[in-house]
Amino acid sequence: MSINWKGVMPAVTTKFSNNDTLDLNMFEVNIQAQLEAGVHGIVLGGTLGEASTLLDEEKRTLTQTTVNIVKGKVPVLMNIAEQTTKGAVNAAQKAEEDGAKGLMMLPPMRYKAGNRETVEYFKAVANNTSLPIMVYNNPVDYKIEVTLDMFDELLKCDNIEAVKESTRDISNVTRIKNNFGDRLKIMTGVDTLALESLLMGADGWIAGLVCAFPKETVAIYELQKAGKIKEALEIYRWFLPLLELDINSKLVQNIKLAEVATGIGTENVRAPRLPLIGEERKHVLNVIETGLKNRPTLPDYKNL
Template sequence: MSIKWEGVMPAVTTKFTENDELDLKTFKVNIQAQLDAGVHGIVLGGTLGEASTLTDSEKRTLTRETVAFVKGKVPVLINIAEQSTKEAIHCAKKAEEDGAQGLMLLPPMRYKACDNETVAYFKAIANSTSLPIMIYNNPVDYKIEVTLDMFDELLEACPNIEAVKESTRDITNITRIKNRFGDRLKILTGVDTIALESLIMGADGWVAGLVCAFPKETCAIYELQKAGRIKEAIEINRWFLPLLELDINPKLVQNIKLAEVATGIGTENVRAPRLPLHGEERKHVLKVIEDGLKNRPTLPEYKNL
């Protein structure tokens, strides 16, 4: 089983009904929009997917339903964000049983593991599964950094650790990773606001957030820069930036779900303790979305460049 670690991989939102159950109908409307736009993979159960609020049964349902719906067109990955090594290994086993083609791994949750503990955690999970793995490196939000020396140890011990979701916010880290590991460790940028810059500096792909509401624009930026049409990619990115900034916010889930409503491929329903936006905060986000839609660019034909 292998994954081509490149292109746009949406970290999709989880859709809920008014009764706080999985809304698979709306979820599949969004997934179809992603496929139509030309995405290269689907990432389930990340931060944007409200992973911490999902039951084990719901995660398994999302995985099975997505795998069945996508029908092999793109790989389906499931995020693992657990408090114990034992439970993370259990989740990896279930993901494989449910047909996932890959895993995204976060460091241990709640406990701030040291470097040695973090490496041991990742090794134990990787050695328990045949699935290819992308390590999610986000020290800003999760307080644990996976350093290059740690990756050195992981890559030597675990052939199925193949990629990193690079979210340190330090674009120069892309060059450091490339200089150290070449193509052994594929890089997918994980921060929407610096995604284009990261791709130009050598990132192989983009695990994206606002793609959930604007799949075509996101894929256009990726394909244009890949084809060397940087000026056109920059023009779209300049329009996109105020929307992309909705992703680097504690309420990114509510923000992006509001954007999905505006583009007709989602609902606003979130799971408590999250609540829908209200007051001035809601007005601000709606204004950003409204301005974006008002000035939405006409995209060039970006497929098959």
């Protein structure tokens, strides 16, 4: 089993009702908007998905629901973010049972594992699932870097196929290409470096603001892929103030506010997160309102 690691894959938000239960109706509204825009996959249970607040049964419900919505049009991936190797293996096996076609996988949570421990953690999961795995390399937020030497060892597992490259070092795309060629696919994971990473050879984009602006996000990817760099850059420059809402500790609240503004989400978050208030809220709303006021007219990006 393998995934075509390319294109835009939204790290979708989890929708909650006013009673703090899963809002599967609004969740489907958003997923359908993503599919209509032409995304290439759906990633569940990441940071944007408020994974740390979700019960195991809620993660399973989200996986099963998404699989039923997409009906095989695009692969569904579940994020694995666990404290123990045993827990990670169990979560991966549940995701596979529930119909996920791939895994996004973080290093161990809470414990700052050493290089050998991190490698063994990833390998243990890879050896206990048939699903393809994308390693999420984000040392800025999660304090553990998966180095090139570590990938040398990890790639002995055939189903470790991709990296979500979030080191914030744009030259790392070239380092990965120089060392591994096409053996390790690169999905850029930082919205504000997305176009730069794609132009340097990244295969795709695990995106955040796509949750609110799916068409604009996919348009940037398709335009640059078709060599229409100027057209892609024009949209990207408009998009950048919005994309900066993703590189912020309140990214979930920020992006959910944007989803409300574009009609494909609600503001509800799960405690300890709380909706934005005061000047912080005013600033985010101003960024969103300015973006909407100047929203570009998109070309027929699906038929380039």
